[in-house]
Amino acid sequence: MTESQYARSDQDSADVVILGAGPAGLVLGNLLLRNGIDCVVLERAGRDHVQNRARAGFLAAHTVRILERNGLDGGLRRRGREHGVCEFRTESGRFRLDYRLLGRGEPHTVYPQHELVADLLAQFVDAGGRIRFGTEAVAVTGADGPAPTVTVREGDGRPGRWRARYVAACDGRHGAGRRSLPPGAVHRHHRDHGVSWLGLLAEAPPSLDAVGYATHPRGFAGHMARSSEITRYYLQCEPGTRPEDWSEERVWDELDLRMRATEYGHLRRGGIVQRAVVDLESDVLEPLSHGSLFLVGDAAALISPSAAKGANLAVLEAEILARALTDALAHGDPEPLASYSDRCLVHIWRAQEFSHWMIRLLHDIPESGSASLFRERLRHARIASLRTSRTQQDWFAENYVGI
16 A cells, blocks of 8 residues: 555545644645645534634735645635735834835735635635534544544544544644644744733724834734725733723724824724734744644744734645645655755744844833833834834845745
8 A cells, every 4th residue: 555545445534634724724735635635624613614714814925926826816816905015103203114115025915814714715625625624633643653543523522533644733823733742742932922912803994005003102003904894903902901801992092092193193993893812922843743743834833913924834834745745645755744844944933033023123011120221222223223224124024025
């Protein structure tokens, strides 16, 4: 029995079992299916939930190229909108960066993640891909051998098992993939940045034609358009805050204050349809594999939303892994799988560095005594440099869009 035929003798089996139907899992599934690799996607939630989970919506230029060259860009071509301007509002005034004309001259494409997921899902199913909704992966066993098994819990509570040759954990930082790693198998790098955001989705038209970043003595505020009628906002809040602690009136009043509405115009208000508190953390595992178990997306590394890198890294890693699995299963070449972790970590750490820089640019992180004042002066210097230095602006643009 060849590797590509492995485990097909069992009904609940596949050469590659993919955990999670987010961007990473669905890009991976589509690319494997196109290359003739037997795979299945196991997803805990139902289809409606998967297609309507509101997430980030800024796709990097390289992400768009990945989707284009793999024929996964149908909806993106029709409904995606290029975006290339951000506006900073600070104690010293405001300034704008047309970053699509800086650095490598690349814009973002605004395309809500749930729409991308719906596109990827429809394409996977239409091509005959197997996906099991309402199937929760509980544990991965035997990853250090040639026949890993995924233990699952069906929607009705029944247990089950899936046999595989390889398992791709695209199920997030709390998923079965990470939980199944044996002690000492990987090293975890973790940093809590001491900053929390209240993330808000408002049924309100955008108030700026740019991504808005506002620094204020009361904390950071952010504005990111999602569509002509939906806007994402962020408000820095105290760690431990509960989303329900903030009324809608308080949310809008605080956004107006921090974004300096009296100087630059009041925000367009609307109903808050989603809210959650996000603690800004960085988390990276090394290596991104253990035996036949491979980590992708948030399962591999968690990055703060300050630089919009999470989904873009996930798509990049999925393409790298798809090629490596195809080489192993279809061509008997295991070398690309062996180098998967090193290739991805180069991009992950670069994204982490820029995210860390953005956090320090946008937030006054409290410290005691003179250290706090020193860091605040450094933050003002960073903003002044970004405002006035073309070299700094080019660096910002390259890293802001790039992965």
